[in-house]
Amino acid sequence: MGRIETVGIVGLGLMGTSIALAIRQRRAADRIFAMDRDHSAVEAAKARGAFDKGSTSYDTLKGADLVVVAVPPRAVPEAVVSAAAMLSPGGVLTDVASIKTEIVRAVEQRLPRMIRYVGGHPMAGSERQGAQAADPDLLAGRPFIVTPTAVSDDESVEMVSAFARGIGMRPVILTPEDHDDLVAQVSHLSYLLAVAAVTAASDQALELQGPGFAGLARLAASPLELWTQICSANRDAIRRALARLRGQLDQIEDALGREDALREILAQAQRRTKGGD
């Protein structure tokens, strides 16, 4: 497979702009065509030098070999369909939404069968938003999950994987369902635990917070609309992850009065954290 000449980017927020800057930094493509419906987002990304050609119109993407759709989850299907019309022959589309089952299904229902699309999720981010906060280092070394289905072709999967490597990420192939289950356990659960802990703590307790709690609390400051969409769309997997977590909290609470049992639970978590279990 040849080098990707032109990457198109839809959505110039934190993730779209970070990907653009990573393409530049690592010379992962020759040209970047980018669009965002919001003129100020285009201007902010332009100020970061994030594209060769940019506008508020999908027309700008004309001739792209790979289009990356980096808009909020609910807007992905519509944006993929709009961008598909601009794709060069043999081109491929992907997206960056952190939920996949619902989105991949919606996209595949709406796209003509001849158009090639594979879901993606670069597992990176920040509690900040917008092109101003974009940073290619957010992506470096992180997993880029690629989620093919029965209708995906191998060449598209390989093209998205090669692109992920090109921007310094580590491609991981998962089904959309496995993706949603796994990210519920790590990404979505840690956000919701942060929300619960911050809400449950008294004002006075929040004032005393140490670096451990502050790291947790920072997650609760994440973009509101994005996370409302993520948690709503992935609620089934989140419920399963919450059930497992409650089971662990029950065991911990039960062990609080029995020191040997408590030590064993804490030791198991410590080993898992250090990769020794």
Added chain:
Amino acid sequence: MGRIETVGIVGLGLMGTSIALAIRQRRAADRIFAMDRDHSAVEAAKARGAFDKGSTSYDTLKGADLVVVAVPPRAVPEAVVSAAAMLSPGGVLTDVASIKTEIVRAVEQRLPRMIRYVGGHPMAGSERQGAQAADPDLLAGRPFIVTPTAVSDDESVEMVSAFARGIGMRPVILTPEDHDDLVAQVSHLSYLLAVAAVTAASDQALELQGPGFAGLARLAASPLELWTQICSANRDAIRRALARLRGQLDQIEDALGREDALREILAQAQRRTKGGD
């Protein structure tokens, strides 16, 4: 009140050595006398330049104006009593344990009434251990909780508070009971949430963890024996904090199917995180 001439430190682990280095850095006292029962800890702290005189014997502390006992929670009462015999006339003892009710009560029961002791808790730390990992910057700007009781005298409270300011920390006066309740909500709860989340996540999910989860998981790597003691001793306050957290998780789970309700919960946490609520 005059300048503190000699500070004695019992226990040259991460916290004792960090305090010693902060005294040096900020010239908060003229001399540091330090002891640890473990010869290798004394050597490691010596290599960091943490004291003027150090040994494995309490005799080393003779003549100290303020003694800071920085040993694991359960060892505090015994260490305070041993160090009390070395205190200069008018001297004061404090400790750094992150639980207070049980410890302050035990110390006050065992110390002669003429000996002045006020419980302390510098709210700082790291998942690392030992003098090698000591760092005075861990303390800078953080709360140093001082926990007087009915038998404490104002001068001792002021001396410990002045010392806290001297090493760059922010003294906060609380009863031992309020202290335990508040730190359960922020410090102890975030540790136990990390333990539960790490234990509940599958191996494959752990491999995909992003920076948010990694920050949480790092807490689960904290020193095992220390945290077993903390969680056992503060189990009543931890149970209360866990009950509040479960209530919040119930509300979140209930709202997962109703987007407006979910957005409102997430927004409230975001406002609290940003200090706007």
